[in-house]
Amino acid sequence: MAEVTRADVEDLFYREAALLDEWRLEGWLGLLTDDACYYVPPNDHPEGDPKTTLFILADDIVRIRERIKRLMSPECHAEYPHSRTRRLISNVRIVSTSGDLVTVASNFVCYRYRRYERIREYVGAYRYILRRQGSDLRIKERRVLIDAHELGSLGSVSFIL
Amino acid sequence: MSRHYIVDDPVKQQFLLDREALVSGAVLADEMAKIFAKCWIYVGHASELKKPNDFVTRKVAGRPVIFCRDGRGDIRCHFNTCRHRGALVCTEPEGSRRAFRCIYHGWTYRNDGALAGVPGSEAYRGEFDKTQLGLRSPARFESYRDFWFLSLNPDIVPLRDYLGSATEYIDLIIDQSPSGQMQIVAGAQEYDVAANWKLMVENSVDDYHLPTTHATWLNYMSNSGVKIEVPKEGMVLPTRGLAVDLGNGHFTTDNINFRGRPVAAWIPIYGEEAKPEMDAIRAELVARLGPERAKRVCDTNRNLVVFPNLVLNDGSSVTVRTFFPDGPGKMHVTAWALGPVEESQAARARRLDAFLTFYGPGGFATPDDVEALELVQQGLANWQDDRWTEMSRGMGREGDQLNSDEHHLRIFWRRWSQLMESA
Numbered sequence: 001m002a003e004v005t006r007a008d009v010e011d012l013f014y015r016e017a018a019l020l021d022e023w024r025l026e027g028w029l030g031l032l033t034d035d036a037c038y039y040v041p042p043n044d045h046p047e048g049d050p051k052t053t054l055f056i057l058a059d060d061i062v063r064i065r066e067r068i069k070r071l072m073s074p075e076c077h078a079e080y081p082h083s084r085t086r087r088l089i090s091n092v093r094i095v096s097t098s099g100d101l102v103t104v105a106s107n108f109v110c111y112r113y114r115r116y117e118r119i120r121e122y123v124g125a126y127r128y129i130l131r132r133q134g135s136d137l138r139i140k141e142r143r144v145l146i147d148a149h150e151l152g153s154l155g156s157v158s159f160i161l
Numbered sequence: 162m163s164r165h166y167i168v169d170d171p172v173k174q175q176f177l178l179d180r181e182a183l184v185s186g187a188v189l190a191d192e193m194a195k196i197f198a199k200c201w202i203y204v205g206h207a208s209e210l211k212k213p214n215d216f217v218t219r220k221v222a223g224r225p226v227i228f229c230r231d232g233r234g235d236i237r238c239h240f241n242t243c244r245h246r247g248a249l250v251c252t253e254p255e256g257s258r259r260a261f262r263c264i265y266h267g268w269t270y271r272n273d274g275a276l277a278g279v280p281g282s283e284a285y286r287g288e289f290d291k292t293q294l295g296l297r298s299p300a301r302f303e304s305y306r307d308f309w310f311l312s313l314n315p316d317i318v319p320l321r322d323y324l325g326s327a328t329e330y331i332d333l334i335i336d337q338s339p340s341g342q343m344q345i346v347a348g349a350q351e352y353d354v355a356a357n358w359k360l361m362v363e364n365s366v367d368d369y370h371l372p373t374t375h376a377t378w379l380n381y382m383s384n385s386g387v388k389i390e391v392p393k394e395g396m397v398l399p400t401r402g403l404a405v406d407l408g409n410g411h412f413t414t415d416n417i418n419f420r421g422r423p424v425a426a427w428i429p430i431y432g433e434e435a436k437p438e439m440d441a442i443r444a445e446l447v448a449r450l451g452p453e454r455a456k457r458v459c460d461t462n463r464n465l466v467v468f469p470n471l472v473l474n475d476g477s478s479v480t481v482r483t484f485f486p487d488g489p490g491k492m493h494v495t496a497w498a499l500g501p502v503e504e505s506q507a508a509r510a511r512r513l514d515a516f517l518t519f520y521g522p523g524g525f526a527t528p529d530d531v532e533a534l535e536l537v538q539q540g541l542a543n544w545q546d547d548r549w550t551e552m553s554r555g556m557g558r559e560g561d562q563l564n565s566d567e568h569h570l571r572i573f574w575r576r577w578s579q580l581m582e583s584a
Contacts, residue, residue, distance in 0.1 A: 041348070042347075043349075044348065044349050044351075045347050050510075050514075051509065051510035051513065052509060052510070052513075053348040053513070054346050054348035054513055054516060054521075055348060055523070056350060056521060056522055056523040057517060058517055066381045066384060066385070067525070069377075069381075070381060073376075073377050075377050076377050077374065077529040077532040078528035078529050078531065150349075150351035150352070151351055151353075152353050152493070153353050155352055155355075155522065156352065156522040156528035156531055157528075158522075158523075
């Protein structure tokens, strides 16, 4: 595979955003490597390590799969009916490349609506480690940094942010 | 004439709560005066202040406070407000400072509270005594085994007496640590719930809701190799659990574990490689505490409520959770993980991972609790036309009280209404 370009990364981010906003979570799983992890660090320690810091969410691939089962169940009360989300992604950057791994970053705003509830705006940065697999670019690590000092009125992170 | 919020009828075995208690701004104003200004209220844990001069700031019962160690290492609590014109004197969430300087006019306070500097102090000619103008502190500030509480009530009984039998259940958590020292782990979960704060008290100990609210968590456990027994006839939960009255409005559940515990009941989620260390943790407990108490530490889950608003969950992991009202229909929750100071890196990682299987805003269970509480609050908009909440479950049961009944919820509400009905 040739050098990864920003356009490649943007394509991946946009494809992922569409899958998540459309709740095609099985499809989203297809963008992840078999050893992927998904982190939402706590607002007060965004650079923390989940082994020593209490995160909001720290899933390995096994728990990501279980999370998707949960999210697609009508008994997942916090997400039934599903939130309507719309994420806007910008400021996409390739941060570094090392072997088949590429670290990339972007800004995001994720608007969330639920029932007739007022808008909730999750604002922050995505920081991913991507792995080149043949002609494919897959997500190996997905870290979602929330800018707010606390979750506060954002409430839960009950959907895939 | 005092107002009655509960119907507590032992003859009819009926317990009803007036839903106005959960929606009214007037009730909340009364609670701030009669409960939050009268009881012992949790501030923080000594481990959050590791060295002299360390501080954290937070709001406790609506009051911004500085929880800090002074230069000698003594733990203190100051109201975070300048004696001059009232501004916050410390605006950082945490850090290390010998002094707090108000940005408005520069009044500076040592971290023991004393007023150290007033720019242009020669302009004060009358009764101006710097020694009387140190940062104010709550009327009372005491600790039990590193858990620090304040009270705005100068006449309250000592903390130890207030906690009463609740100390036995706090001790049981601290027994996880060979040295008897627990610590708050970095990373706070702070989130709002659009529901009355008292609904969180109920939810924290109400095990009746587990099979319905947390069906997807039970599936996750089951998919992960945890054996979930079908409840026996007449039961709603896989194992037997009790609701225990600890006096003074405190209460706890005390349940036989089925879900795995970092200390020290292995489940497949922890991985095969965790087994030897978890066996060693248990062996240490047995050697130190004897087999019976070690079994209580390892094989029971307990959700403890220290009246009115401190919850210590010792379940999938240990959670310290406190919450304050922000209006009658909203609360602000703060939750931390607690672990033994000497825990190995692997055991600490396991504890934190286990925490996230259930608890917190990204956990597999808490978001559904939040949903349930918010649905209650939304439904309560009908309170004037559907006035009474039904809370009689298990009333009149002889002997041991069950965690899946509402005995412990009634304990809370009786204590709450006793305080609210006082002058």
